Amino acid sequence: MNKTVDMKANKKTHIIQTIFKKYMIYILFIAIFAISSFASPAFLKVSNLVNILRQTAIYAIIAFPITMLIISGVTDLSPGSVAAFTGVAGIVAYVDLTTKMGVNAVLAGLLAVAYSILLGIIIGFVNGIIITRFKVPAFMATLAMMTSIRGAALLYTGGNVIYQIGDIAVLGKGSIIGIPIPVLIMLILFVFFTILLKKTMYGRYIYAIGGNEEAAVASGINVNKIRMISYIVQGAMGGLAGILLMCRLNTGQPTAGEGYEFDAITGAVLGGTSFTGGEGTMFGTLVGILIVGMINNIFNLLSVQSYYHQILKGVLIVVAVIIDMRGKNSKVTA
Amino acid sequence: MKKFLSLVLAAVMVLSLAACGGGKKDGAADAGGTTKAAETTKAAETTKAAESKTESKETTAAADSGKTFKIGFAAKGLSDAFTSMEASEYMRQAKENWAGKLEVLQVDCEFDTNKQIEVLENFIAQDVDAIICQTDDPEAILPIVEECKAKGIHFINDLAVDCDWAYEVESDPQDDGQLLGEYAVKWLDEKKIENPTILFMQGEVGNQHANAREKYCKEKLEAAGYTVTDTNTANWQRDEAIALMENWCQVYDKIDAVICANDEMSLGVVQVLEQEGRLDGTMVISVDALAGAVKSVADGKLTMTIGKDIVAGCDMSLQLAYDLCSGVDRSADKLQKVPKDIITLDDQETLQKWIDIHTAAGTYQ
Numbered sequence: 001m002n003k004t005v006d007m008k009a010n011k012k013t014h015i016i017q018t019i020f021k022k023y024m025i026y027i028l029f030i031a032i033f034a035i036s037s038f039a040s041p042a043f044l045k046v047s048n049l050v051n052i053l054r055q056t057a058i059y060a061i062i063a064f065p066i067t068m069l070i071i072s073g074v075t076d077l078s079p080g081s082v083a084a085f086t087g088v089a090g091i092v093a094y095v096d097l098t099t100k101m102g103v104n105a106v107l108a109g110l111l112a113v114a115y116s117i118l119l120g121i122i123i124g125f126v127n128g129i130i131i132t133r134f135k136v137p138a139f140m141a142t143l144a145m146m147t148s149i150r151g152a153a154l155l156y157t158g159g160n161v162i163y164q165i166g167d168i169a170v171l172g173k174g175s176i177i178g179i180p181i182p183v184l185i186m187l188i189l190f191v192f193f194t195i196l197l198k199k200t201m202y203g204r205y206i207y208a209i210g211g212n213e214e215a216a217v218a219s220g221i222n223v224n225k226i227r228m229i230s231y232i233v234q235g236a237m238g239g240l241a242g243i244l245l246m247c248r249l250n251t252g253q254p255t256a257g258e259g260y261e262f263d264a265i266t267g268a269v270l271g272g273t274s275f276t277g278g279e280g281t282m283f284g285t286l287v288g289i290l291i292v293g294m295i296n297n298i299f300n301l302l303s304v305q306s307y308y309h310q311i312l313k314g315v316l317i318v319v320a321v322i323i324d325m326r327g328k329n330s331k332v333t334a
Numbered sequence: 335m336k337k338f339l340s341l342v343l344a345a346v347m348v349l350s351l352a353a354c355g356g357g358k359k360d361g362a363a364d365a366g367g368t369t370k371a372a373e374t375t376k377a378a379e380t381t382k383a384a385e386s387k388t389e390s391k392e393t394t395a396a397a398d399s400g401k402t403f404k405i406g407f408a409a410k411g412l413s414d415a416f417t418s419m420e421a422s423e424y425m426r427q428a429k430e431n432w433a434g435k436l437e438v439l440q441v442d443c444e445f446d447t448n449k450q451i452e453v454l455e456n457f458i459a460q461d462v463d464a465i466i467c468q469t470d471d472p473e474a475i476l477p478i479v480e481e482c483k484a485k486g487i488h489f490i491n492d493l494a495v496d497c498d499w500a501y502e503v504e505s506d507p508q509d510d511g512q513l514l515g516e517y518a519v520k521w522l523d524e525k526k527i528e529n530p531t532i533l534f535m536q537g538e539v540g541n542q543h544a545n546a547r548e549k550y551c552k553e554k555l556e557a558a559g560y561t562v563t564d565t566n567t568a569n570w571q572r573d574e575a576i577a578l579m580e581n582w583c584q585v586y587d588k589i590d591a592v593i594c595a596n597d598e599m600s601l602g603v604v605q606v607l608e609q610e611g612r613l614d615g616t617m618v619i620s621v622d623a624l625a626g627a628v629k630s631v632a633d634g635k636l637t638m639t640i641g642k643d644i645v646a647g648c649d650m651s652l653q654l655a656y657d658l659c660s661g662v663d664r665s666a667d668k669l670q671k672v673p674k675d676i677i678t679l680d681d682q683e684t685l686q687k688w689i690d691i692h693t694a695a696g697t698y699q
Contacts, residue, residue, distance in 0.1 A: 047458070047459045048459035159540045173477055251471055256446075
């Protein structure tokens with residue numbers, strides 16, 4: 001009799017924990033939104049809400065592919081540096097095409113974006129090779145890439161900032177029907193990555209590899225190939241984020257993008273992506289990134305020092321990981 | 335359920351704590367600054383800038399509207415000792431000299447141009463009356479200045495922005511570079527050293543201030559016939575400067591001059607040269623006039639540091655902000671230069687002035 005009661009109690013606790021874990025991110029989002037609305041009258045203004053979206057778009061573009069990597073059990077620390085390198089390279093290409101070769105601004109813009117993405121793809125490919133062929137842990141391989149690519153960005157520009165970037169800046173500053181272009185790109189990519197993760201065989205393999213890599217290998221999934229594709233996609237998005245970032249900055253800055261991977265990973269983990277792999281959604285990541293963006297925004301509006309901000313971000317990420325780990329442990333015991 | 339409630343409460347508490355803490359910091363800065371506020375003001379009044387300020391205050395008195403204007407202050411980065419010191423001075427003056435007239439909202443831009451753009455966008459969303467910006471990159475913020483112009487928000491900047499709307503209370507890194515170069519040339523000429531070994535320690539490569547300080551200093555040296563033997567970066571940081579200087583000591587048997595882009599690095603250089611017994615007869619110069627650097631000059635270790643008169647600079651910016659918001663015509667003051675001091679052991683008067691400034695701020699030990 002007692003055993004039955006215990007089992008029922010355990011089951012109830014497990015259900016509550018599962019619901020809590022599943023909806024924690026949304027409760028947190030609503031709570032922060034509500035508190036921010038009361039804390040600053042400027043928060044709810046349309047222009048401020050657009051600001052939050054505009055300010056989070058580039059992080060989200062990096063965070064979507066990072067979510068896939070984390071779900072499959074690996075990570076990438078290089079996107080911030082990749083964005084800096086590919087961004088300045090794209091800007092230099094655009095300036096050369098328009099000023100030295102007389103190419104039409106629209107065509108030059110498209111070519112510059114393609115060039116940045118192509119460079120990102122190459123970097124992603126190199127990351128993938130190092131990790132899948134040479135079996136270097138992803139953390140170390142991408143840490144090394146982060147340093148090297150930052151150096152390459154500084155070398156490429158001679159350490160200088162590129163000014164007079166021309167009309168391509170509209171990509172970072174312009175709007176279409178009132179929606180900032182980076183936000184529009186972010187929304188399109190959100191739909192794309194959601195479909196990729198949920199509705200394709202590739203997406204299912206990502207979950208399978210992260211859930212149990214050995215079982216995935218045993219069932220015939222080519223883990224190296226899937227990981228290689230994931231790093232290439234990450235590189236491509238790093239390239240896109242890079243050119244958008246430079247357009248937003250109105251200059252080509254080789255030092256830009258530092259620490260962006262941290263905010264992207266924070267957003268993904270807050271959004272419920274499990275660091276042990278096998279779990280996570282694009283919607284969760286989007287909400288996680290928006291939470292990071294809202295915190296940045298409200299702390300600015302309240303003139304709170306960045307020291308507190310950094311502490312809070314660290315606390316949030318630790319809390320999210322603890323909840324994730326507890327959820328996993330309770331699954332094992334249940 | 336209890337756990338869930340505690341988590342929500344914890345999140346709320348962390349936010350509230352942070353909000354309260356932000357206020358406290360300002361208070362702390364004020365407390366530090368109040369001690370000898372009169373002395374610091376006295377020091378500032380000796381500068382030309384302060385003289386022009388007095389005239390300006392007289393013109394403003396008539397235009398005093400009794401309204402409190404909201405000012406957004408975008409601090410370039412509070413993790414750096416100099417910019418943090420300047421930011422604290424802004425908040426101190428705002429509290430002590432402008433209470434009831436100016437409400438200054440300070441936000442840290444963390445030395446990130448993108449973050450600075452975000453901060454400025456948020457100020458616009460808050461409908462501030464004016465923005466004072468310690469600029470990271472003037473070209474990057476140009477669209478924001480244009481937006482401020484469209485919305486009638488006054489914009490005061492410390493670097494030249496290519497927009498007729500912006501006012502400059504300028505601290506040009508070009509001036510720093512030239513002053514470094516001029517002092518180095520004078521010192522080297524006096525010492526008459528043949529083929530001197532001159533080392534240049536850069537700030538963060540790619541940063542506009544670092545680049546300008548290096549470029550204009552080297553131009554002065556080259557014009558006088560001197561060649562910089564070696565150049566490398568320590569990214570503004572003392573720890574990296576120590577490592578770099580230790581390496582340089584291995585490479586060069588004779589080091590005559592080390593020129594650093596900021597005080598944090600020069601203090602690291604002095605530390606290494608002292609340990610190696612090579613400080614005597616070596617010129618070490620830099621920019622910022624941090625408390626530690628002023629002390630080092632007073633102790634006869636650091637040869638020279640360049641001090642931007644923070645007290646006068648902050649006062650000029652806040653006065654300008656108030657005047658512009660009150661509708662006073664300051665179009666003749668589109669460009670004001672913040673006075674700079676050359677601080678050396680030989681010039682006791684200037685050295686004492688900076689010791690007083692840091693003592694008043696509670697940073698001189």
